[in-house]
Amino acid sequence: xxARPARLWPRRGRHAICGRVSQQxxxxxxxxxEIHELTKRFGDFTAVDRLSFSVAPGETVALxxxxxxxxxxxxxxxxxxLLPSGGSVRMLGCDxxxxxxxxxxxxxxxxxYVDLPRRLTVGQNLGFFAxxxxxxxxxxxxxxxxxxxxxxxxxxxxxxxxxxxxxTRVSLAKALINxxxxxxxxxxxxxxxxxxxxxxxxxxxxxxxxxxxxILLASHNMAEVERLCDRVVxxxxxxxxxxxxxxxxxxxxxxxNLEEVFLDIARDRRSExxxxxxxxxxxxxxxGEL
Ligand SMILES: Nc1ncnc2c1ncn2[C@@H]1O[C@H](COP(=O)(O)OP(=O)(O)OP(=O)(O)O)[C@@H](O)[C@H]1O
Numbered sequence: 001x002x003a004r005p006a007r008l009w010p011r012r013g014r015h016a017i018c019g020r021v022s023q024q025x026x027x028x029x030x031x032x033x034e035i036h037e038l039t040k041r042f043g044d045f046t047a048v049d050r051l052s053f054s055v056a057p058g059e060t061v062a063l064x065x066x067x068x069x070x071x072x073x074x075x076x077x078x079x080x081x082l083l084p085s086g087g088s089v090r091m092l093g094c095d096x097x098x099x100x101x102x103x104x105x106x107x108x109x110x111x112x113y114v115d116l117p118r119r120l121t122v123g124q125n126l127g128f129f130a131x132x133x134x135x136x137x138x139x140x141x142x143x144x145x146x147x148x149x150x151x152x153x154x155x156x157x158x159x160x161x162x163x164x165x166x167x168t169r170v171s172l173a174k175a176l177i178n179x180x181x182x183x184x185x186x187x188x189x190x191x192x193x194x195x196x197x198x199x200x201x202x203x204x205x206x207x208x209x210x211x212x213x214x215i216l217l218a219s220h221n222m223a224e225v226e227r228l229c230d231r232v233v234x235x236x237x238x239x240x241x242x243x244x245x246x247x248x249x250x251x252x253x254x255x256x257n258l259e260e261v262f263l264d265i266a267r268d269r270r271s272e273x274x275x276x277x278x279x280x281x282x283x284x285x286x287x288g289e290l
Contacts, residue, residue, distance in 0.1 A: 030093035032057045032182050032214030033078065038087035040073050040238075047073045049238040050087065057181065060208060060215040062225040065235030066266050071218040072113060074235075075184050078216070079109055091182055105133055110175035111186035112168065118160025122151055122170050125159055126177065133178040145173040148203070164191035172200070176207065183207075185217045189224060197221075201228055222258035232258070234265050241265055 031054035040048040048070040055061045063071045076082040078089055080100050089096040094103040116125045126145065130138045146152050149169045154162060159170060168191050175183060188204075189197035201224060208215055219225055225232060226246050234242040234249075242249065242265060246258055253261045 031055060031090070032059075032092055033216060034090040035074075035078070036088045036090075038074065038077060038089060039085045040070070040077060040082060041085040047238050048077070048084075051235070051238070051240055052087075053233050053240065053243060055182075055214045055216055057214050058208065058212040059231065060204075060217060060229045062229040062232045063216060063218045063235065064220075064225065064232055064262060068237075069235040070238040071235060072111070072186055073238075075109065075111070075186050075216070075218060078184055079107075080104075081114075105178060106180060107182040107184070108175045108178055108180035109184035109186070110168075110171045110188055111184075112164075112171070112190055113186065114171075116159045116167075116170065116174065119158060121156050121158055122162070123155045125170065126151075126173055129174050129177050135177060141177065145176060149173045165193060165196060168192055169196070179211060181211065181213055183213050183215045185215065185219075187219055188217065189219070189221060197224070204228060222262055226258050234262075236265065 033055040035054070036052050038048055038051045039046065051070070051074060053061070063074060065071055073082060077084050078091065078096070080096055084097075092103045092106055094100070096103075117128075120128070123142070123146075126142055127138070130142055135141050146155055149172060151169060151173060154166055154170075157166075159167065162170065168188070172188065175185070185204075189200055192200060204215065205228065207213060215228075217225070217229065229246060231243065231245055232249055233240060242252075244252065249258065249261045250256065253264050255261050255264065
């Protein structure tokens with residue numbers, strides 16, 4: 001078992017997270033994520049159907065949709081884990097079909113569907129990824145993440161023996177290890193208790209503010225989406241059915257929260273079929289729309 005790395009600087013508060021700014025080149029004003037007509041077919045079944053959207057540096061976008069809408073398939077194609085059947089993906093200005101290696105070190109992801117090697121300890125797993133990404137200040141970075149994501153008590157535990165919430169925290173540490181400019185998060189708080197989930201959302205907000213990262217987030221938690229996301233991309237049966245800021249969606253569907261908007265879209269109810277919103281609602285949704 002690998003020993004816990006030595007702490008190289010004094011403990012900071014649990015919210016002190018991001019460390020130094022990397023020397024990676026800027027993406028030159030291009031969208032951080034740009035997908036065009038992205039399609040994935042499994043045999044006769046089309047899981048993602050001509051999907052187009054982009055995410056700017058410093059923007060957090062939610063990818064929403066019911067079970068089977070195509071969120072994980074989309075993220076898997078962005079990461080190059082699945083080959084698209086059609087369309088294109090550009091990340092940080094780079095065509096992912098042709099030159100993924102040029103930008104992969106500036107991207108990272110967390111997904112409950114991708115397991116880390118189960119027999120390795122948390123420390124061994126994160127040490128491996130730190131080497132893989134060529135992190136120059138490896139010991140300091142591991143120490144920082146262990147502290148920030150509260151992994152110190154499980155550092156020497158085998159990853160296969162962790163609880164679901166502990167695994168999620170380790171997966172997020174892996175996702176942040178290279179201080180990515182593009183972060184893809186598939187249901188990042190799905191198995192976390194409310195306190196840890198709330199803390200994690202604050203953590204992501206601070207990470208993004210400090211790093212100006214682009215975050216694409218698949219989630220079923222609408223409160224999380226309202227809190228974190230600048231824009232929402234709604235999928236249904238692999239197709240984009242709506243795209244707007246949370247405030248614009250609330251106004252369009254005449255609702256007071258995204259949960260209701262989600263249900264309207266899932267059940268094919270549009271605002272023109274809904275009763276007029278109560279008077280105080282128009283006041284509630286004023287402002288914030290782009
Ligand atoms: N390897 C595969 N072969 C065949 N069908 C697949 C495969 N992977 C995914 N699908 C199908 O593609 C569709 C989209 O799946 P996906 O996992 O992307 O949905 P999702 O939006 O992430 O759903 P959830 O919210 O349940 O996680 C589903 O109907 C699923 O059954």
